[in-house]
Each structure stands twice: as C-alpha cells, then as structure tokens.
Amino acid sequence: MKTFSLKYSQEQLKPLLFVLFVSxxxxxxxxxxxxxxxxxxxxxxxxxxxxxxxxxGVLYSLLSALIVTTAFVIxxxxxxxxxxxxxxxxxxxxxxxxxxxxxxxxxxxxxxxGMPLTALILFYFSDMSEQVGLLTxxxxxxxxxxxxxxxxxxxxxxxxxxAFTFRxxxxxxxxFKAQLVYATSLVIxxxxxxxxxxxxxxxxxxxxxxxxxxxxxxxxxxxxLTENFIAKHVQVIEGAANSLLLLGNVDKTKQQQLLxxxxxxxxxxxxxxxxxxxxxxxxxxxxxxxxxxxxxxETPNVxxxxxxQANMSSNTVFISKAIRGKGFGDDPIVSISKPFxxxxxxxxxxxxxxxxxxxxxxxxxxxxxxxxxxxxxxDAANSIIYASKSLNLEVLNVFEYKKKQDITFKNTGLVALPxxxxxxxxxxxxxxxxxxxxxxxxxxxLFDSKKVIASIEREYLLTFTLLFFAFLIxxxxxxxxxxxxxxxxxxxxxxxQQFEVNNEFExxxxxxxxxxxxxxxxxxxxxxxxxxxxxxxKLEDEVxxxxxxxxxxxxxxTQLAQKDGLTGxxxxxxxxxxxxxxxxxxxxxxxxxxxxxxxxxxFKDINDVHxxxxxxxxxxxxxxxxxxxxxxATDLIARYGGEEFILVINQISEQDLLSKLEKLRTAIxxxxxxxENQQSFKVTASIGxxxxxxxxxxxxxxxxxxxxxxxYKAKNSGRNTIKLENFTELL
Numbered sequence: 175m176k177t178f179s180l181k182y183s184q185e186q187l188k189p190l191l192f193v194l195f196v197s198x199x200x201x202x203x204x205x206x207x208x209x210x211x212x213x214x215x216x217x218x219x220x221x222x223x224x225x226x227x228x229x230x231g232v233l234y235s236l237l238s239a240l241i242v243t244t245a246f247v248i249x250x251x252x253x254x255x256x257x258x259x260x261x262x263x264x265x266x267x268x269x270x271x272x273x274x275x276x277x278x279x280x281x282x283x284x285x286x287x288g289m290p291l292t293a294l295i296l297f298y299f300s301d302m303s304e305q306v307g308l309l310t311x312x313x314x315x316x317x318x319x320x321x322x323x324x325x326x327x328x329x330x331x332x333x334x335x336x337a338f339t340f341r342x343x344x345x346x347x348x349x350f351k352a353q354l355v356y357a358t359s360l361v362i363x364x365x366x367x368x369x370x371x372x373x374x375x376x377x378x379x380x381x382x383x384x385x386x387x388x389x390x391x392x393x394x395x396x397x398x399l400t401e402n403f404i405a406k407h408v409q410v411i412e413g414a415a416n417s418l419l420l421l422g423n424v425d426k427t428k429q430q431q432l433l434x435x436x437x438x439x440x441x442x443x444x445x446x447x448x449x450x451x452x453x454x455x456x457x458x459x460x461x462x463x464x465x466x467x468x469x470x471x472e473t474p475n476v477x478x479x480x481x482x483q484a485n486m487s488s489n490t491v492f493i494s495k496a497i498r499g500k501g502f503g504d505d506p507i508v509s510i511s512k513p514f515x516x517x518x519x520x521x522x523x524x525x526x527x528x529x530x531x532x533x534x535x536x537x538x539x540x541x542x543x544x545x546x547x548x549x550x551x552x553d554a555a556n557s558i559i560y561a562s563k564s565l566n567l568e569v570l571n572v573f574e575y576k577k578k579q580d581i582t583f584k585n586t587g588l589v590a591l592p593x594x595x596x597x598x599x600x601x602x603x604x605x606x607x608x609x610x611x612x613x614x615x616x617x618x619x620l621f622d623s624k625k626v627i628a629s630i631e632r633e634y635l636l637t638f639t640l641l642f643f644a645f646l647i648x649x650x651x652x653x654x655x656x657x658x659x660x661x662x663x664x665x666x667x668x669x670x671q672q673f674e675v676n677n678e679f680e681x682x683x684x685x686x687x688x689x690x691x692x693x694x695x696x697x698x699x700x701x702x703x704x705x706x707x708x709x710x711x712k713l714e715d716e717v718x719x720x721x722x723x724x725x726x727x728x729x730x731x732t733q734l735a736q737k738d739g740l741t742g743x744x745x746x747x748x749x750x751x752x753x754x755x756x757x758x759x760x761x762x763x764x765x766x767x768x769x770x771x772x773x774x775x776x777f778k779d780i781n782d783v784h785x786x787x788x789x790x791x792x793x794x795x796x797x798x799x800x801x802x803x804x805x806x807a808t809d810l811i812a813r814y815g816g817e818e819f820i821l822v823i824n825q826i827s828e829q830d831l832l833s834k835l836e837k838l839r840t841a842i843x844x845x846x847x848x849x850e851n852q853q854s855f856k857v858t859a860s861i862g863x864x865x866x867x868x869x870x871x872x873x874x875x876x877x878x879x880x881x882x883x884x885x886y887k888a889k890n891s892g893r894n895t896i897k898l899e900n901f902t903e904l905l
Contacts, residue, residue: 188338188340189230189234189340189341189342190234192338192340193226193230193234193237193238194241196222196225196226196238197222197223197226197237197238197241197242198241199219199222200219200220200221200222200223200238200241200242200245201219201222201241201242201244201245202219202245203218203219203222203245204217204218204219204220204242204243204245204246204249205219205245205248205249207246207249207250210313210371210374210375215249215250216317216320216371217246217317217321218320218321218324219242219245219246219321220239220242220243220246220259220262220317220318220321221321221322221324221325221328222238222242222325223235223238223239223241223242223259223262223263224263224266224276224280224321224322224325224326225325225328225329225336226238226263227263227266227267227270227276227343228270228276228325228326228329228336228343229329229336229338229341229342229343230267230341230342230343231267231271231342231343232263232264232267232268234342235263235264235266235267236260236263236264236267238263239259239260239262239263240256240260242259243255243256243259243260246259254295254299257291257295258288258291258292258295258314261283261287261288261291262280262283262284262287262288262318265279265282265283265287266279266280266283266322267343269282270343271343271344273344273346275326275356276322276325276326277319277322277323277326277356277359277360277363278356280318280319280322281319283318284314284315284318284319285315288314288315288318289311289314289315292310292311292314293307293311296310296311312635316367316637319363319367320363320364320367320368320371323360323363323364323367324364326360327360327361327364330357330360349656349660350656350659350660351652351653351656351657351660354652354655354656355648355649355652355653355656358648358651358652359645359648359649362644362645362648363644363645366637366640366644367637370633370636370637370640373633374633374637381626381629382626385605385621385626386605388547388621389547389605389607389619389621390607392543392547392619393607393608393609393617393618393619394609396539396549396551396609396617396619397609397610397611397617399538399539400535400538400551400611400615400617401611401612401613402538403442403535403538404493404510404611404613404615406440406442407440407442407443407510407528407530408491408493408510410436410439410440410443410528411491411510411511411512411526411527411528412491412512413436414432414433414436414446414512414514414526415512415513415514415515415526417432417436418432418448418514418515418516418526419514419515419516421516422516422517423516423517426456426457429448429456429457430457430459430461433446433447433448433457433458433459433526434459434461436459437459437460437528440528442530442531442534442537443459443528443529443530444499444505444507444529444530444531444534445458445459445460445463445499445528445529446458446459446526446527446528446529447459447463447476447526447527448514448524448525448526448527449475449476449482449524449525449527450523450524451486451521451522451523451524452475452477453475453476453477453478453479453482454474454475455474455475455476456524476525476527479494479509480494480495481494481509481511481525481527482511482525482527485511485512485513485522485525486513486522486525488513489512489513489522490512491510491511491512492509492510492511492512493508493509493510493613493614494508494509494510494511494553495508495553495554495555495557496508496532496552496553496557496558496559496569496570497509497570498570499529505531505532505533506531506532506559506569506570507529507530507531507532508529508530508532508553508559509527509528509529509530510527510528510530511525511526511527511528512525512526513525514526532559532560532569533560535551535559535560536560544562544563544564546621547562547619547620547621548561548562548564548565548604548619548620548621548622549561549562549617549618549619549620550562550565550567550573550616550617550618550620551615551616551617551618552572552573552615552616552618553614553615553616554614554615554616555572556572556573556616557570557571557572557573558570558571558572558573559615561573562620565591565620567591573616573618574591574592575589575590575591575592575604575606576589576590576591576592577589578590578603587605587606587607588603588604588605588606588623589603589604589605589606589620590602590603590604591604602622602623602624603623603624604620604621604622604623605620605621605623605626606618606619606620606621607619735747735748736748738797738812738813740790740793740794740813741793741794741796741797741813742794742797743797743800743801743811743812743813743819744810744811744812744813745812745813746812746813746814746815746820748812749810749812749814749820749822749874750874752810753810753822753874753877754872754874756808756810756822756824757868757872757874758868759808759824760824760825760868761868761869763825764867764868765824765825765868766825766826766827766865766866766867766868766902767822767823767824767865767866767867767868767870767877768821768822768823768824768826768831768863768864768865768866769820769821769822769823769863769864769877769878769880769881770820770821770823770835770861770862770863770864770881771814771818771819771820771861771862771863771878771881771882771884771885772800772818772819772820772821772838772859772860772861772885773817773818773819773859773860773861773885773889774792774793774796774817774857774858774859775857775858775859775860775889775893775894776893777789777792777816777817777857780792780855780857784849784850784853784855785849785850787850788847788848788849788850791847792847792857793813793817795845795847796819796842796845796857796859797811797813797819799838799841799842799845800819800821800838802841803834803837803838803841804821804823804834804838806824808823808824808825809821809822809823809824810822820878820881821863826865828865828898828900828902831863831865831898832896832898835861835863835896835898836896838859838861839858839859839861839894839895839896842857842858842859843856843857843858843859843894844856845857858893858894859894860885860888860889860893860894860895860896861884861885861888861895861896861897862881862882862883862884862885862886862887862888862896862897862898863881863884863896863897863898863899864877864880864881864884864898864899864901865898865899865900865901865902866900866901866902867901867902870901880899883899884897884898884899885897
C-alpha cells in the first residue's frame with residue numbers, strides 16, 4: 175500500500191513540476207514585453223499557459239495563467255489581466271477537452287468573450303483615449319492569436335517533447351484533412367502576424383522619425399518667429415525711449431506726437447503710453463484713450479505695475495508676464511517697457527510702454543502649420559500667452575499637462591491635457607516638445623497622437639483582413655489537397671478489403687491524377703499482397719509444425735523453470751509460487767506445518783580447497799539425501815540458493831519433526847565425498863526450523879524469517895546442530 179501511494183504521489187507530481195517549469199519560463203518572458211507603440215506591448219510569455227492547456231486540464235491551465243499573468247501585472251499594474259487571461263486559459267482548456275484545436279478555441283474566445291470583456295474594462299476602469307482604447311482592443315486579440323499560434327507551432331514541431339504519459343487532455347484521432355487545415359492555419363497565422371509586426375514596427379519607426387523631426391523643426395521655427403516678434407517690439411520701445419532723450423524736456427504735445435508716430439509703425443501694439451516717474455500716464459496711443467479716462471474722473475496710474483517698478487530701478491527693457499489690462503482695457507496683454515530720460519539726470523523721468531494684444535501672436539504662425547500642429551506660448555511663469563484654437567485653452571491660465579509613458583519618440587513626450595480644457599478632445603493625447611526663448615518665454619509644439627494611431631489601426635485592420643482571407647484560402651487549399659491525397663487512399667483501402675473478402679488477386683487501376691508516392695505505394699501493396707497469398711499456405715503448414723515444437727519446448731521450459739539445474743530438485747521460484755498451496759492444504763485439514771532451512775557448514779572452504787566441481791557434487795549428494803529422507807507427496811524440498819535448502823513438511827508433530835531432522839543431519843554428516851584427486855572429505859549441516867499451525871501466516875516470508883533465525887542460532891551453537899521454534903501450543 176505504501177509503495178502504491180508513493181508511486182501515485184510521484185505520478186501526480188510530474189504534471190505539477192512540468193506546469194510550474196513552463197509557467198515560470200512564461201513569467202520571466204512576460205517581465206520583458208516587446209514594445210509596439212505608446213502603451214501597447216506584445217506579450218509572448220502567455221504562450222506558456224496555452225501549452226499547458228493543450229496537455230492538461232482546467233486547474234493546471236488556470237494555475238499556469240495566474241503565474242504567467244503575475245509578470246504582466248507587475249509590468250503594467252493592470253490586475254484585470256488575471257480576469258481576461260485566466261478566463262482564456264479556462265475556455266481553451268475546456269474546448270481542448272472537447273477535441274478542438276487550440277487556435278480555433280482561442281479565436282472563439284477573443285471574438286465572444288475576450289474582446290467584449292476588454293472593452294468593458296477599458297470603458298469603466300481606464301483613462302485611455304477612445305482611439306488608443308480601440309487600438310488596445312484590437313491589439314489584445316492580435317496578441318492572443320499570436321502567442322497561441324506560437325504555442326501551437328512549438329507543440330506541432332516538437333511532438334515527442336510533449337508526448338508524455340502523464341498528460342490529462344485526451345488524444346484525438348483526426349483526419350488528414352483536418353490536420354492539414356490546422357497546420358496550414360498555424361503557419362499562416364504566425365507568418366502573417368510576425369511579418370505584420372516587423373513591417374508595422376519598421377514603418378512606424380520611420381514615420382515616427384519623420385514626425386519627430388517635424389515637431390522639433392517646428393519648435394525651432396516657432397522659437398525663431400517668437401524671438402523675432404519680441405525683438406521687433408523691443409526695438410520700437412527702445413527707439414521711443416531714445417527719441418525722447420533726443421527731444422529733451424519739451425512740451426507734452428511733442429511727446430504725444432512722437433508716441434503716435436511709433437505706434438503707427440507698430441500696429442501689433444494694442445496701446446502705448448508714456449508715464450512720468452510717479453506712474454501717472456501723460457500720453458497715450460490711441461490718443462483718445464487718455465482724455466476719455468480723465469473726463470470720467472480717473473487719473474490713470476501704473477505705479478503698482480511690476481513693469482513700472484522694474485523700469486524705475488533698472489535701465490533695461492522689461493517684458494512682463496501675461497497680465498490682464500487695466501485702465502486702457504481689460505484684454506490679456508504682455509507689456510514691453512523701458513525707462514526714458516529727458517536730461518542727463520541719472521534718475522529716470524518716466525517709462526514708455528507698449529501692450530501687445532496676445533491674440534496678435536496668431537499672426538506670426540502660418541495657417542498651414544496650424545492645421546497640422548498645435549502651439550502654446552507661455553511666459554516665464556508658464557501662464558498661457560497664446561494657444562491654438564484647437565486646444566481650447568484659456569489665455570492667462572497656467573499651461574498644465576500630464577506626462578504619459580512613451581516608447582516611440584525619444585525627443586518628445588506623450589502628454590494629456592486637462593479634461594476641462596476641451597471636453598470634445600478630452601481623450602486626446604499629444605506628442606509634445608518644449609523650447610525656451612532668450613526672454614524666458616516657453617514654447618510648446620503639440621502633435622495629435624490620433625494621427626499616428628490611425629495609421630497603426632489601419633495596419634492592424636489590414637492584418638486581420640489578410641488573416642481572414644488567408645484562413646479562407648488555407649481551408650480551401652487544404653480541402654483540395656486533402657481530397658487529392660485521401661481519395662486514392664480510400665480507394666486503396668477498398669481494394670484491400672475486397673482482396674481479403676473475395677481473394678481477388680488483381681487490383682483495379684488507380685486514379686490517373688494520383689501522386690507518384692501513392693502510385694508506388696499501390697504497386698507495392700499489390701506485390702506484397704500476392705506474395706502474402708503465395709506464402710499463406712506454406713505458413714499454415716509451418717504453423718502446425720511449429721505449434722507442436724512449441725508445445726514440447728514449453729513443457730521443457732516449464733520443467734527448467736521449476737527445477738534446479740544442478741541438483742534436480744525444485745528451485746526457489748517453485749517454492750515461492752507453490753508455498754501457498756501447501757499452506758492452504760495444511761490449513762484446510764487443520765494440520766500443523768513445518769518450515770526448515772538447511773545450510774551446509776563451511777561450504778566456501780570446500781569450494782576453495784576442493785574446487786567448485788567437487789562443491790557441485792556435494793550439493794547433488796545432499797539433495798539426494800533430502801529426497802530420500804522427505805519423500806512424501808505432501809513434503810516440499812527446494813534449493814533456496816547457494817548451499818541453502820528449504821523444506822516444507824505437512825502434518826507432523828514436534829517429536830517426529832526433530833527425529834526426522836536429526837536423521838537427516840546424521841545422514842548428511844555420514845556422507846563420504848571425493849574430490850577430483852579421489853581425496854575424501856565430509857560435510858555437516860546446520861538446520862533451523864519452525865513448527866506452527868497452518869493458520870500462523872499465509873506469508874512465506876514470515877515462516878522463512880523464523881526458520882532463518884533458528885538457523886542463525888544453530889550456526890552460533892557450533893554448527894552441525896538443529897534449532898526449532900514451536901508455536902503450536904501458543905496459537
């Protein structure tokens with residue numbers, strides 16, 4: 175029972191060890207997914223649990239899927255992989271038990287369970303954009319079929335590796351046509367998908383390089399346009415400040431006219447004004463702005479503005495951050511200002527300032543670029559100065575974005591804008607590159623990732639379309655080839671059956687379009703069948719003769735198997751096989767039973783001194799003596815091995831047993847044996863015996879064990895003696 179349990183445990187352990195080995199291998203592979211695009215990766219390690227599902231049941235398949243998917247969860251932090259891949263393992267294992275090919279089962283899973291389930295997970299638990307989500311959905315099915323085809327090809331090309339006896343899935347006998355269709359489907363699926371991955375990856379890399387180059391170039395172009403735009407207006411402000419110094423301390427009418435002239439040549443300034451050293455505005459352009467404010471009772475003053483305070487403490491041009499205008503309008507503006515001097519006094523007499531309407535920045539970016547790219551310009555505090563209309567970002571708001579992992583562009587990053595920025599494009603991701611002007615403004619160029627993803631979707635859809643038509647072609651081709659191969663084979667089988675039934679020696683002609691190999695096979699079968707018929711009669715006679723010879727040989731083999739070749743008495747095998755018969759006979763008659771072990775003393779010395787031939791002669795004489803002393807039909811004498819003999823004596827008392835054994839011992843001791851040199855010597859024997867009711871034990875080993883212990887005592891008592899254990903009165 176213990177041996178059986180141990181063997182059973184080992185058999186149970188083999189599949190578990192195999193599943194763990196394959197699963198750990200898949201786990202390691204899944205730790206290094208193959209990147210495709212942005213958040214999309216190719217997962218190859220899942221082929222491990224597909225292999226397990228092809229050979230084992232649901233539980234082992236689920237265990238393998240959980241182990242393999244753990245690497246996926248570690249890599250992507252998506253616990254839903256346990257659900258989708260766990261269900262996949264269960265479904266394909268169940269379909270495989272029904273006799274389905276694994277690739278067909280996986281196609282059904284992804285069509286009716288995997289893709290709908292993935293869509294629900296992406297809808298409720300993912301922040302992916304709609305387009306990326308759709309691409310992810312397509313990729314999941316693509317990925318599933320790809321690693322399933324890999325698993326199928328591994329098992330298909332290495333059948334002996336997976337032909338173990340401890341498999342749980344049934345072996346299915348399939349037609350040649352079905353095998354051909356499946357093999358073709360596997361090869362086509364793998365080839366198309368592998369080629370598609372390679373080509374798509376190559377095309378995307380090339381496309382990405384072009385797009386990335388364009389983004390970077392447009393950033394540099396925007397940087398140049400922006401810096402030129404700023405420099406142009408800085409020159410205007412510096413020119414106005416220098417002109418005021420040249421005019422000197424003149425009346426305000428001339429200052430007003432100077433300001434109007436500079437504004438006329440710089441229409442991008444929404445307003446311009448002059449302010450004295452206390453911040454009071456003394457001249458404005460347009461000219462009507464200042465009188466209008468004075469009539470309303472307001473005295474416009476800009477001393478609180480950052481640009482005024484900066485100019486009064488430094489003789490440099492100051493470019494403000496984006497601010498909302500006050501006094502001359504509340505539109506978002508950027509102020510460019512510089513202090514002016516009317517005399518050689520080191521203290522500034524005031525400032526000249528121009529306000530750029532931020533909407534004018536759109537004019538510096540060509541319209542054709544706006545349709546392909548989006549642009550954002552922000553000040554040093556990252557407040558938005560300008561943003562493309564497509565982004566729907568509010569000016570003066572801080573430009574914010576969320577970085578995403580991207581594996582395709584090296585000099586740009588994939589980002590998502592706040593959902594409240596543009597609800598219509600809340601699911602849009604952008605490739606972004608950032609630059610900076612020498613005045614501290616930030617420049618951003620954004621490219622809609624949907625334009626890239628759309629090309630990938632087309633590639634995948636094209637792949638699935640090709641795969642679908644390839645399946646149809648494969649099935650049609652396999653059907654045709656299968657029919658061309660199996661039709662002649664069926665014809666040959668029919669001819670062979672007619673040969674067996676009707677003994678027709680001539681076969682009908684084979685189909686003319688049969689392949690060369692089948693024609694050769696058909697001819698060979700005809701020749702072999704004729705030869706078989708010719709030899710049939712001879713074989714029948716030979717069989718009768720050989721049957722008789724076999725019977726005689728079997729009788730001889732039976733005797734050789736039961737008798738000792740040297741002594742002619744029964745051997746140990748006969749004793750082992752027939753002891754139970756003697757025990758049952760004694761048990762049925764309620765008799766006692768004796769088992770005695772006899773061992774020749776110092777027999778090794780006899781062999782060493784007189785030679786093995788003399789030793790063999792000694793064994794024969796002892797065997798003859800045993801046969802004489804115990805000659806009843808109910809007694810069993812056998813050579814147990816070497817110089818040991820065993821006796822089974824039925825229906826005998828202790829006194830009679832000791833008497834007969836003593837007589838045997840004496841007879842052996844009186845034997846005179848001659849060696850090859852005619853030198854005589856004698857031999858003695860030690861005997862150990864057990865006497866007990868037949869019910870003592872049905873196991874021969876129990877009787878032999880006690881008899882052997884008694885023999886051991888006899889040996890230790892000086893040899894040439896008898897030791898007996900009697901259990902008849904104890905039981």
